[in-house]
């Protein structure tokens with residue numbers, strides 16, 4: 001494992017304890033990426049330094065510490081500008097990474113499917129583009145521009161062109177994938193979709209496995225899941241199909257380039273009939289984690305969708321955390337995806353929501369409207385069809401908006 005040092009800055013409005021917790025999360029991220037925290041430094045500062053982010057003196061202190069402890073990587077909890085990274089690397093003499101760079105690295109390492117890989121590459125190139133420009137600017141300045149200007153510029157232009165072309169290609173590929181996805185989701189219109197949503201590592205995949213008797217990858221690391229997966233809810237007696245969707249976890253300060261790239265994956269959430277919010281009540285900071293998720297969902301325009309709040313990891317959560325959470329979410333269900341505590345109760349609640357969302361109805365469709373009816377039919381669960389002299393009598397279940405469409409056919 002790479003030995004690393006973590007750096008956090010405590011600005012006047014932030015409690016020190018909070019910065020500690022942020023660094024705990026950063027340490028967890030570092031561990032996921034394959035780096036071990038050897039030291040951490042928190043600097044109290046009135047304002048950030050434009051050149052070094054932290055103070056120059058602090059940078060020298062870090063350099064000494066790294067030499068003494070054989071540390072080879074420094075990770076900052078905040079996003080650094082490209083020139084800050086360059087200045088810090090020059091001063092400290094080893095690689096400097098910011099939070100965004102670290103998260104991108106983890107995503108790149110963990111992406112398995114074509115779609116996840118393409119989305120991560122797009123985010124990486126978008127991150128690289130402005131950095132590439134300035135890095136080259138720096139090099140040609142170092143040489144005083146003499147003799148190298150032409151070469152440097154040409155190289156830079158070529159690199160930028162290549163990267164822009166790649167970005168364009170990746171965007172097209174993502175477009176194609178989401179187009180296919182849309183077709184798929186239209187076909188799924190007569191199924192009830194329940195998404196499991198939450199901060200990273202709250203137990204979404206574990207719960208998915210519990211609900212659907214599948215064996216998705218889950219582990220005590222951040223961002224174990226980078227794709228959305230669908231599975232049928234097991235044990236539902238409804239004729240209605242119920243699908244459970246496992247999604248990517250959210251995190252504080254998720255890099256913008258990543259959010260943009262994963263838009264098509266995340267937009268799956270907005271197709272749901274029900275969002276199950278998972279909260280890890282064993283985590284000291286679960287309130288903030290919840291608001292991060294809530295904000296991200298607002299950006300994806302998902303706030304209108306009915307929700308179910310689940311307090312997960314009840315088996316290991318301290319009593320006081322659970323009561324704090326229950327006061328905050330009086331309707332929430334306490335569960336444990338691991339010990340299966342209350343999982344049957346949860347299944348019933350999901351089924352109840354499915355019953356609410358999908359109504360059954362009987363229609364008499366005039367025979368001259370049969371063609372129109374056939375077009376809508378694939379979005380319904382048809383229970384029976386009987387031809388009469390003037391009407392086709394249909395008994396069907398479906399989403400209310402689809403039922404309204406059929407209803408309109410029965411009107412003159």
Ligand SMILES: Nc1nc2c(ncn2[C@@H]2O[C@H](COP(=O)(O)OP(=O)(O)OP(=O)(O)O)[C@@H](O)[C@H]2O)c(=O)[nH]1
Nearest residue numbers: 201202203204205206218219220223224225249337
């Ligand atoms: N004790 C306990 N551990 C749990 C519970 N649910 C999940 N875990 C553990 O929490 C860790 C993370 O679980 P995952 O299911 O991978 O979490 P996730 O939300 O899918 O995480 P990402 O995909 O990384 O966003 C694993 O080590 C699980 O075994 C629970 O109810 N109780």
Ligand SMILES: [Mg+2]
Nearest residue numbers: 204205224225
């Ligand atoms: Mg997962």
